[in-house]
Amino acid sequence: MADMQFDLVVIGSGPGGYVAAIRAAQLGLKTACVEMRDTLGGTCLNIGCIPSKALLTASEKYEEAKHGLGGFGVKVAGVELDLPAMMAHKTKVVQSNVEGVQFLFKKNKVARFHGRGVIDAPGVVKVVKPDGSAETLTTKNILIATGSDVMPLPGVTIDEKRIVSSTGALDLEKVPGRLVVIGGGVIGLELGSVWQRLGAQVTVVEFLDRILPGMDAEVSKHAQRILGKQGLSFKLGTKVTGARMNAESVTLTLEPAKGGGETTLEADIVLVAIGRRPYTEGLGLEQAGVALDNRGRIVTDHHFRTNVPGIWAIGDVIAGPMLAHKAEEEGVVAAEVMAGQSGHINYDAIPGVVYTWPEIAAVGRTEEQLKEAGIAYKVGKFPFTANGRARAMQVTEGFVKVLADATTDKLLGAHIIGANAGDMIEELALALEFGASSEDVARTSHAHPTLTEAIKEACLAVDGRPIHI
Ligand code: FAD
Ligand code: NAI
Numbered sequence: 012m013a014d015m016q017f018d019l020v021v022i023g024s025g026p027g028g029y030v031a032a033i034r035a036a037q038l039g040l041k042t043a044c045v046e047m048r049d050t051l052g053g054t055c056l057n058i059g060c061i062p063s064k065a066l067l068t069a070s071e072k073y074e075e076a077k078h079g080l081g082g083f084g085v086k087v088a089g090v091e092l093d094l095p096a097m098m099a100h101k102t103k104v105v106q107s108n109v110e111g112v113q114f115l116f117k118k119n120k121v122a123r124f125h126g127r128g129v130i131d132a133p134g135v136v137k138v139v140k141p142d143g144s145a146e147t148l149t150t151k152n153i154l155i156a157t158g159s160d161v162m163p164l165p166g167v168t169i170d171e172k173r174i175v176s177s178t179g180a181l182d183l184e185k186v187p188g189r190l191v192v193i194g195g196g197v198i199g200l201e202l203g204s205v206w207q208r209l210g211a212q213v214t215v216v217e218f219l220d221r222i223l224p225g226m227d228a229e230v231s232k233h234a235q236r237i238l239g240k241q242g243l244s245f246k247l248g249t250k251v252t253g254a255r256m257n258a259e260s261v262t263l264t265l266e267p268a269k270g271g272g273e274t275t276l277e278a279d280i281v282l283v284a285i286g287r288r289p290y291t292e293g294l295g296l297e298q299a300g301v302a303l304d305n306r307g308r309i310v311t312d313h314h315f316r317t318n319v320p321g322i323w324a325i326g327d328v329i330a331g332p333m334l335a336h337k338a339e340e341e342g343v344v345a346a347e348v349m350a351g352q353s354g355h356i357n358y359d360a361i362p363g364v365v366y367t368w369p370e371i372a373a374v375g376r377t378e379e380q381l382k383e384a385g386i387a388y389k390v391g392k393f394p395f396t397a398n399g400r401a402r403a404m405q406v407t408e409g410f411v412k413v414l415a416d417a418t419t420d421k422l423l424g425a426h427i428i429g430a431n432a433g434d435m436i437e438e439l440a441l442a443l444e445f446g447a448s449s450e451d452v453a454r455t456s457h458a459h460p461t462l463t464e465a466i467k468e469a470c471l472a473v474d475g476r477p478i479h480i
Contacts, residue, residue, distance in 0.1 A: 019044045019349060020136045020150040022294070025053020027326030028156030029112050031342030036119040038350035043148055044121055045128035045138050047462035051112040052105075054158050054327075055335040058178045061108050064465075065101040066181065070208040074368075082405055092209060094185065097180040101181070101451075124148070130295040133321045152321055152349050155301075155309060156342065157294060159287040159327035164193060166253040167283055173261055174254060174281045177202060183280065186210045191263060191278035193251050195222035197365050198284035200234075203243055204367050213243050214276065218268050218285075220248045222363065227377035227426045230412065234371050234428055237408055241368075246276075255279060263448040269395050289328040304330070314354065315345040324351070337361050352403055360443040364433035369409050372436035375424030375443050378414060387417035391449060391473030394463045395429045397480045400460035406430035411469040413439070413449055420473070427466075435463055449473040 018040035019369045029051060032044045050057060077090045102433045114122050126140040136148045163169065171179035180202045186209045192199040195217030207213040215222070220350040222238075222245065223231040235245060248268045255262045263276045269460040295302070302310045302318045311317055317324055323345050326338030340361070344354030365371040381388045393412040395401040409429030415422050425439035442452050453470035457463050464479075471477045 014047040015146065015148050017148060017150040018337045019152045019154060019346070020045060020128070020148050021137065021154045021156055022130075022159055023156035023326070023328075024048075024053045024112065024123075025158045025326060026050040027158070027338030027342045027377070028053065028154070029115070029342075030339040031154055031156060031325060032121045032342045033115055033119050033345045036121050036348035036351060038346060038352070040152075040346070040350060041328070042119075043118065043123050043124055043150070043480070045126060045136060045148075047122045047125070047127040047141075049107040051116065052109040053156075055338075056108045056112065057105060058181060060335050061111055062101045062105050063177070063198075064180045065104040065365060066097065066205045067201060067368075069097045069100055070205045071368055071415060074208040079405075092186070094209070098182070120245045121361060127293060128157075129293060130299045130301075130322070132320055133299060152323060154315075154342075154349075155289050155291075155294065155317075155322065155324040155328060156326045156338070157326075157328050158291040158338075159333055160284070162207070162286040162288045164251065164283050164285055167193065167251055167263070167281065168254070169194055169283055173256065173279070175285065176283055178279075180206070180284075186282035187278075188212065189214070189260075189277060189279045190281045190282060191216060191261075191276055191280075192284060194284035194286070195219075195245065195247070196224070196284060196286065199282065200238065200243075200367050202282060204238070206232075206243070207242050211280075212276075214246060214278075215243060216249050216251055216263075216265065218248070218250050220258070222247070222370070225363075225377075226365075226371065226373055227412065227424070228379055229238050230371060230373070230426045230428050233328075233409070234365075234367070237369065237428075240365065246378060279450060287327065287333055291328060310440050313356075314348045315341055331358065332363060334361065334363060357444055362433075362436045362440045364371055364436065366433060369406065369429045370427075370432035372427045372432035373425065374440045375422065376414065377426070381414060381423060382389050386423065388414045388423060388474050389420075389449075390414055391461060391469045391477075392469065393468035393472055393477060393480065395462070397468070398462060398465045400462050400464070401430065403460065404430065404462075406462075411435075411465045413452075413466075413469045415470075415475060416472050417435070419476060420450055422449055422452070424448055425466075425469075429462065429465070431462055435466060438463060438466055 021044045024046035035042045131136045165169040190211040253264045325341035327333045347354040362374040398406040412426045414424040449470040457467040470475045
């Protein structure tokens with residue numbers, strides 16, 4: 012029988028768990044990872060970041076081939092959608108990524124256990140296998156990285172066929188005629204964009220009076236305008252109060268968020284995307300005495316220790332943005348602290364990206380947050396219409412906006428809506444991490460012609476001296 016004693020048992024193999032396991036193994040800890048899913052990689056690799064980006068890119072290619080190449084003098088005829096082939100592309104991408112994690116586990120000698128991990132006591136994890144049998148692992152440390160699950164909406168029961176979560180929306184067998192998305196957040200806009208490009212008529216119903224509530228308001232307003240031009244329609248300030256299944260369709264009942272008369276909306280498919288909640292079901296947290304906050308998240312200190320010695324937690328199951336790279340950073344720090352090193356995460360410099368077209372990316376604070384905190388700031392903005400490379404690429408929509416401290420010029424936040432914004436934001440994340448000023452970035456040489464010159468110009472604009480506008 013295999014040795015069942017470990018220095019660390021990680022429960023969950025998402026970006027938080029698998030990265031923590033690899034880092035711990037690198038540092039010499041004897042490490043196991045328990046995952047109940049058949050494949051490794053968690054939500055992100057199996058049903059989240061990776062499959063959604065595979066479909067976003069594929070649907071962009073379709074859209075571009077259909078409507079976007081004429082302006083470059085490229086004539087294309089007979090463009091057709093082959094949805095099963097597009098889905099096969101997605102499946103292949105997922106498969107190669109999850110197999111990659113399996114390879115990395117082998118390479119780093121992380122022992123993998125397939126089953127549900129249950130904490131029997133501090134230092135004891137029971138693995139309940141799919142066939143119902145169980146084995147027990149003993150360990151010095153337990154790291155909970157069980158992630159999150161879809162937030163349900165009362166009265167709109169998900170069946171993953173006609174009323175779907177993101178998981179079902181990544182796997183539809185045909186393009187719906189009418190897709191209604193409940194929630195104008197990241198999932199709603201990304202997956203709404205996919206199906207809109209493939210031919211669905213998409214309506215986004217959002218409770219608040221704006222989409223992307225966490226983003227800088229100017230950026231989210233601009234995003235709504237661009238997505239609206241692409242064909243998405245928005246019902247803001249509206250709540251869904253119920254769903255009735257008909258033979259072929261679903262009838263949703265809607266009400267103004269502030270109260271008022273009821274209306275109905277017909278859909279072929281409904282996507283519920285109103286957020287995610289931490290997943291701690293069946294983990295044995297109560298018997299272990301692990302404390303949760305009022306939103307069901309595991310409470311930790313800044314080194315990811317829970318209130319129970321030897322039990323740690325990271326990723327979507329604790330507080331903070333539900334992002335894969337945030338979970339990864341936490342996994343690395345937790346493993347390093349367990350191994351006796353020190354670690355630190357700067358939550359002010361974690362970028363967030365919405366992979367719509369164009370992309371929307373942000374790091375640091377929004378104007379609204381700075382106003383609320385009473386911090387005096389300066390704004391520098393530069394539109395892609397004035398960027399030579401953007402014109403050459405025919406991607407002139409959007410702008411770069413940077414926010415710098417009015418007195419010290421230290422960068423406090425940056426927001427980009429435009430082509431490749433998700434890649435470009437990294438320069439500004441690095442700048443924030445290093446405590447740079449807008450002047451530092453403005454004085455850094457940016458290759459010409461690149462889209463990143465818009466970042467330099469936005470930083471120049473902080474002091475009213477952009478060159479190209
Ligand atoms: P998870 O990835 O959720 O992994 C947790 C794992 O634990 C799961 O595999 C689960 O099966 C397992 N588990 C749970 N309980 C047990 C148990 N008791 N025993 C054994 N195993 C257990 N983030 C981004 O940064 N960029 C994106 O582009 C992005 N796109 C997304 C798209 C979609 C559609 C969704 C749904 C999410 C997306 N996210 C994205 C969010 C991202 O997926 C999460 O932030 C990330 O996966 C969190 O990682 P984690 O390790 O905390 O948990
Ligand atoms: P979200 O929090 O981004 O958006 C949910 C939206 O639904 C909000 O705008 C909210 O106001 C609205 N809402 C809430 N209740 C509602 C109701 N009853 N009726 C109508 N609207 C309602 O959550 P989403 O899109 O489900 O994504 C979940 C998580 O996954 C996010 O936290 C995000 O960080 C992560 N994710 C990240 C991605 C990325 O980084 N590109 C992509 C997809 C998901």
